[in-house]
Amino acid sequence: MHVLVIEDDPKVGKALKAGLELEGCTAVVSRTGEDGYFRATTEGFDVVILDLGLPGRSGMEVLASVRARGITTPVLILTARDTLEDRVQGLDAGADDFLAKPFAFAELLARLRALRRRGSGEDRHHLRITDLEIDLLARTVARGGVPIDLTAREFELLAYLVRHHGQIVSREMLAREVWKEPSRGTPLDNVIDVHITHLRKKVDRDESARLIHTVRGVGFLVRSGG
Numbered sequence: 001m002h003v004l005v006i007e008d009d010p011k012v013g014k015a016l017k018a019g020l021e022l023e024g025c026t027a028v029v030s031r032t033g034e035d036g037y038f039r040a041t042t043e044g045f046d047v048v049i050l051d052l053g054l055p056g057r058s059g060m061e062v063l064a065s066v067r068a069r070g071i072t073t074p075v076l077i078l079t080a081r082d083t084l085e086d087r088v089q090g091l092d093a094g095a096d097d098f099l100a101k102p103f104a105f106a107e108l109l110a111r112l113r114a115l116r117r118r119g120s121g122e123d124r125h126h127l128r129i130t131d132l133e134i135d136l137l138a139r140t141v142a143r144g145g146v147p148i149d150l151t152a153r154e155f156e157l158l159a160y161l162v163r164h165h166g167q168i169v170s171r172e173m174l175a176r177e178v179w180k181e182p183s184r185g186t187p188l189d190n191v192i193d194v195h196i197t198h199l200r201k202k203v204d205r206d207e208s209a210r211l212i213h214t215v216r217g218v219g220f221l222v223r224s225g226g
Contacts (some may be wrong), residue, residue, distance in 0.1 A: 006036030033057030067094035
């Protein structure tokens with residue numbers, strides 16, 4: 001895997017490069033937004049690790065400019081700025097994943113491998129987290145091999161949450177991306193909450209490991225464990 005690391009902190013950049021190369025990857029480190037943008041748009045990479053707090057051109061500006069050029073290389077934002085607003089802004093700008101510092105290197109590698117598979121088209125019709133499997137073409141869902149009967153809206157909602165597993169998804173994001181009603185006069189909060197309740201009953205059932213979590217006052221989160 002060929003990785004571009006856009007990170008201005010020399011210690012972090014050096015550690016990422018060393019760790020990636022120990023795993024058999026090749027890594028190039030850019031320490032400014034301008035150089036990172038140039039490399040991302042002129043060289044071929046399997047995935048980009050992007051810090052937000054860069055000198056000169058910010059990480060968000062780099063991301064928006066890369067996407068504006070039509071470049072679809074998967075981008076993982078790696079940053080100490082871990083607010084909901086940062087996550088929403090990054091995803092809206094075209095990021096594929098978001099990992100906050102400090103982080104476990106094993107998790108970073110797993111996310112990079114998932115992004116590479118997604119970017120190369122491997123297994124792009126299936127989503128998986130623990131024992132939950134979603135077939136996007138057949139529009140079927142199973143957990144532990146047991147089929148789960150979902151409505152069309154519940155299916156779209158679950159698929160969206162799983163695509164963003166490990167990330168907090170706000171009600172505003174769901175209204176915009178799942179319900180396709182970003183400018184609705186009456187908020188969809190109650191409708192979304194009802195659908196989440198129904199979805200949780202079907203997906204988590206009596207499972208000891210719950211997948212769908214509510215982050216009070218913020219939104220929802222799909223993650224394994226707990």
